[in-house]
Amino acid sequence: MSRRGRAATEASEAAAAERPRVRLELPASHPHTGRPVDGVALLTLDRPEVLNALDSETMRQLVETLERLDVDDATRCTVLTGAGDKAFAAGADIREMADATPVSLTIANSFARWERIRRIRKPIVAAVRGYALGGGCELAMACDTIVAAEDAVFGQPEIRIGVIPGAGGTQRLTRALGKAKAMELILTGRNLPAREAEAHGLVAKTVAREETLAAALELAGTIASMPPLAVMAAKEAVNRAYDLPLEAGLEFERRNFFLLFASEDQKEGMAAFVAKRAPEWKGR
Ligand code: CAA
Secondary structure (H helix, E strand, O other): OOHHHHHHHHHHHHHHHHOOOEEEEOOOEOOOOOOEOOOEEEEEEOOHHHOOOEOHHHHHHHHHHHHHHHOOOOOOEEEEEEOOOOEEEOOEOHHHHOOOOHHHHHHHOOOHHHHHHHOOOOOEEEEEOOEEEOHHHHHHHHOOEEEEEOOOEEEOHHHHHOOOOOOOHHHHHHHHHOHHHHHHHHHHOOOEEHHHHHHOOOOOEEEOHHHHHHHHHHHHHHHHOOOHHHHHHHHHHHHHHHHOOHHHHHHHHHHHHHHHOOOHHHHHHHHHHHOOOOOOOOOO
């Protein structure tokens, strides 16, 4: 390579290294109309040159941004997507991980970030185009619901590189698909196309590729227009369905149902229904 060519490559690598790995747009703008989608933040994993592989810096930026949005009154729902044409995210960054040891992984403790995603209280909608593999599939499943493009593929291919899913894949995929299908996928590393993922309940809906972001933002916009306290309570209660025995889950649901009767939004919602007018939510 010529000296000038080398300099250009080095400059573009330096720019890529400095560029934020997670882009935030708040409020998000609708891709077709350009109008802001009220209450919705759009987060984009932005390393398309490596199919948005999730290195530790990307995960740090993602989790810190999600936590910031979680306490921001202007945000009621987030859409998470991947930059470029090919991927939501093709997994943890294999180059970064290749030389890890049990000791280095324990000391870095970077997988603890995934726990922090689980504690986000406002809903997150994944808009998945292309590959959602390994950590990418795990990240989509850590969101609250998934809107997928027809060309989306999900999968846990870790077995093919000598490991197993490490950020929830064996647990969440099994809960989403059932044991037989999860075993088939995790033991072979086979990819699951979007339509099949939808048929098995992993994906809420599958849409044409060019409609994916719009569909996810519209879903998020509808969620954002609902009373925020009830939205957070509903998210938490549905997630408890994974963790609790039925009796404890029902008890959790009932207590939160009762608790919402202390909110102004419950009084407003029911009064508006009776008066046949639109409710005005206060988030209190
Ligand atoms: N980590 C690092 N780099 C990755 C990556 C990853 N997970 N996935 C893709 N890339 C990089 C490639 O190395 C390549 O970079 P270069 O141009 O510098 O070579 C670039 O992205 C484009 O990828 P490909 O040329 O491979 O694109 P393709 O279209 O031929 O194949 C693919 C696409 C099938 C998704 C293939 O890239 C692939 O198999 N990726 C790895 C998928 C995987 O194994 N994910 C699991 C990771 S482990 C994990 O996630 C553990 C966990 O549970 C947390």
